[in-house]
Amino acid sequence: MRIEIKKFGDILTSRPAGKEAYLSARAYILPKESSEEIILDFEGVKVLSPSWGDEFITKIEQDFSGKVSFEHTDNISVKATLDILKQSSAL
Amino acid sequence: METHDQKIQKAFDWLSKENGENFLTSNEHCPTRDIFQARLDRMSREMESVESLRDIFPLVSAITGEIGNNSFDHNLGNWRDEKGVYFSYDLDQRFIVLADRGQGVLATLKRVKPELQTEQEAIKVAFTEIVSGRAPESRGNGLKFVESSVRKYGLKVYFYSGDGMVVVNNGLHEGDDTRSLRGVLAILEV
Numbered sequence: 335m336r337i338e339i340k341k342f343g344d345i346l347t348s349r350p351a352g353k354e355a356y357l358s359a360r361a362y363i364l365p366k367e368s369s370e371e372i373i374l375d376f377e378g379v380k381v382l383s384p385s386w387g388d389e390f391i392t393k394i395e396q397d398f399s400g401k402v403s404f405e406h407t408d409n410i411s412v413k414a415t416l417d418i419l420k421q422s423s424a425l
Numbered sequence: 426m427e428t429h430d431q432k433i434q435k436a437f438d439w440l441s442k443e444n445g446e447n448f449l450t451s452n453e454h455c456p457t458r459d460i461f462q463a464r465l466d467r468m469s470r471e472m473e474s475v476e477s478l479r480d481i482f483p484l485v486s487a488i489t490g491e492i493g494n495n496s497f498d499h500n501l502g503n504w505r506d507e508k509g510v511y512f513s514y515d516l517d518q519r520f521i522v523l524a525d526r527g528q529g530v531l532a533t534l535k536r537v538k539p540e541l542q543t544e545q546e547a548i549k550v551a552f553t554e555i556v557s558g559r560a561p562e563s564r565g566n567g568l569k570f571v572e573s574s575v576r577k578y579g580l581k582v583y584f585y586s587g588d589g590m591v592v593v594n595n596g597l598h599e600g601d602d603t604r605s606l607r608g609v610l611a612i613l614e615v
Contacts, residue, residue: 345466347490348458349498381469383487384570385494410578411483418570422555 335365340378342390347381352389364394372398377406387415429520432513433612436524440606445507445526456509458497464512465490468521475516478615484574485521485615488582491567492523492611500527505607519615526608530586544589545599552584552597572597581614
């Protein structure tokens with residue numbers, strides 16, 4: 335399954351917004367089966383911060399361990415956020 | 426229009442006052458996270474339209490978001506008096522100022538690292554270790570993100586908490602500004 339992150343907004347910086355996005359995705363978007371591959375597509379995202387990412391990306395990685403991949407990560411804030419989440423062993 | 430020095434002095438003055446209420450204008454005071462978020466979004470779109478900032482603005486917005494949101498994350502229900510943050514910037518002069526009248530970094534981290542004794546120690550830990558005052562939640566990478574991004578992309582941050590101060594640019598350096606304040610103040614130069 336491909337999730338277009340830009341559908342949650344193009345400036346993604348706060349922890350409460352990330353948490354709300356995750357809960358909404360859990361309820362209406364993410365598959366029930368944790369064995370399914372998940373692609374997080376960052377095309378069109380202008381700003382991403384670790385706080386938003388920790389509440390959304392980290393939680394999805396925990397739910398779908400080893401099944402999550404990323405696309406269109408060229409934006410420097412997307413790259414830097416994924417790097418710091420990896421360093422903190424969140425991903 | 427206020428100059429670079431006036432905007433920064435205003436943050437120092439706010440944090441030095443015995444009572445911080447009714448000092449900031451409504452344009453520079455963000456009493457709630459929603460208001461801060463809306464102004465951060467507006468600043469991001471303004472930066473995007475500036476040719477010389479177009480490449481770096483995503484990172485500058487993310488850094489500003491991390492520092493500003495920290496104020497709300499760690500002081501909710503625990504402000505000294507006036508809640509929220511002072512948020513001011515000038516894209517022509519390429520700087521952003523954020524300040525809060527909260528409990529500061531030492532008080533925030535001492536709950537999970539009781540061995541910390543000074544603001545200076547606490548600031549260094551906040552910028553270099555994955556640790557958060559909001560245990561048992563798993564957090565604490567925000568200022569590490571700020572440090573690594575600033576170092577990698579040639580930005581500069583002056584960060585004050587209480588009587589502690591660091592300058593972050595090509596590394597983390599102890600600052601020589603001896604001004605003491607109550608709360609947290611950050612100046613980001615782009």
